[in-house]
Amino acid sequence: xxxxxxxxxxKVAKRGQDVALRCDPIxxxxxxFWYQQALGQGPEFLTYFQNEAQLDKSGxxxxxxxxxxxxxxxxxxKIQRTQQxxxxxxxxxxxxxxxxxxxxxxxxxxxxxx
Amino acid sequence: QKEVEQxxxxxxxxxxxIVSLNCTYSNSAFQYFMWYRQYSRKGPELLMYTYxxxxxxDGRFTAQVDKSSKYISLFxxxxxxSDSATYLCAISQxxxxxxxxxxxxxxxxP
Numbered sequence: 001x002x003x004x005x006x007x008x009x010x011k012v013a014k015r016g017q018d019v020a021l022r023c024d025p026i027x028x029x030x031x032x033f034w035y036q037q038a039l040g041q042g043p044e045f046l047t048y049f050q051n052e053a054q055l056d057k058s059g060x061x062x063x064x065x066x067x068x069x070x071x072x073x074x075x076x077x078k079i080q081r082t083q084q085x086x087x088x089x090x091x092x093x094x095x096x097x098x099x100x101x102x103x104x105x106x107x108x109x110x111x112x113x114x
Numbered sequence: 115q116k117e118v119e120q121x122x123x124x125x126x127x128x129x130x131x132i133v134s135l136n137c138t139y140s141n142s143a144f145q146y147f148m149w150y151r152q153y154s155r156k157g158p159e160l161l162m163y164t165y166x167x168x169x170x171x172d173g174r175f176t177a178q179v180d181k182s183s184k185y186i187s188l189f190x191x192x193x194x195x196s197d198s199a200t201y202l203c204a205i206s207q208x209x210x211x212x213x214x215x216x217x218x219x220x221x222x223x224p
Contacts, residue, residue, distance in 0.1 A: 004157070033211065040122070042202050042214035043158065056211065091157055093212075101146055101165075103212065105157035 002026075004106035006092050012112045013082045021077045021109045025094030033103065034067055034077050035091040043091055049075060082113045117141055118205055120215025129224050133190040137203035137215045140184065144213075147179045149188045150202040152217065158202055161188070193222045 005024040013019050025032050031050050035043035036059075045059040051072040060067070064083075069075040079086055089108040096102060120137045127133055135149075146165055150158035164170045167181045178187040186205075190197055198221045204212040 035214075040216075042118075042120070042216045043212075045211040045213070048211060059211070093157075101148065101163045103160065105150075105159070107155075107157045110155075 004092055004094050004104050006090075006106035006109050008109060009107065010110050010112075012114060015084060015113055016081050017113075018078065018080045019082055019111065021079075021090050021111070023075045023077070023092030023094075023106060025073060025075070025092070026096075026104055027073075029094035029096050029104075030072075031095050031097070032069060032075050033093045034075070035093065036061075037089040037091055037108070039088075046077070046090075079111075082111075084113050087111055087113045115140060116216075117213045118203060118215045120203055121218055122216045124219040124221060126221045126223060127193060129193060129195060129222055131193050131222075133188075133193050133197070133220060133222075135188040135190075135201050135203075135218050135220070137186050137205075138184055139186070139205050139213075141205075141207075142181070142184065143207050144205040145208060146206045147177070147186050148204040148206075148212070149175075149177055150204055150214075152200045152202060154199075158204075161201075195222045195224050198222045 034046040037043040048056040049069045064080045066078045091108045093103040093105045148163040149161045152158045162177045170177045174191045176189040200217040202217045203215040
């Protein structure tokens with residue numbers, strides 16, 4: 001595809017439910033970020049992959065959050081036992097090289113936990 | 115204290131005005147400075163990036179970085195209603211994570 005694709009665009013989950021958010025980066029992009037954006041705030045870093053290696057997961061807010069990129073392309077962010085405070089837009093970005101000055105973002109997945 | 119501070123606004127100006135958007139940051143190790151535009155319910159879109167201090171111009175947009183003051187700016191000349199969006203500054207050390215400001219919500223009134 002031409003850009004970063006995220007699915008689903010919208011997800012409503014009941015508190016305690018597990019969710020999986022998918023990111024299809026731009027083909028050939030080595031690096032991938034996940035960010036969380038609360039309403040009215042800037043994106044907050046969650047985790048970073050270079051190919052299949054997760055190089056930084058310091059932003060994951062709890063052990064309920066897990067991300068993977070097993071073949072170095074598609075990535076999945078999984079949230080277990082969702083809580084209301086997990087409600088946010090989850091953004092994925094990919095970029096072609098190790099320097100992130102050309103990061104392209106997807107449209108995000110809006111997660112609402114009820 | 116946040117690593118990057120940005121006035122959230124909202125900022126409302128008439129069409130044709132010059133707009134100035136600003137961020138300050140605390141970590142002098144930051145080397146890459148970016149501005150993103152985010153329309154409602156869309157992902158951030160890269161406008162410009164600058165490496166180290168100086169100015170960079172692209173059409174109606176000018177980015178300025180003053181590393182001595184840890185201050186970055188985005189100027190929009192001849193602002194248009196289509197420029198109405200949230201503007202996010204983002205800063206990094208290179209390969210590491212982007213650190214974003216809170217975003218400034220801008221409205222250009224026809």
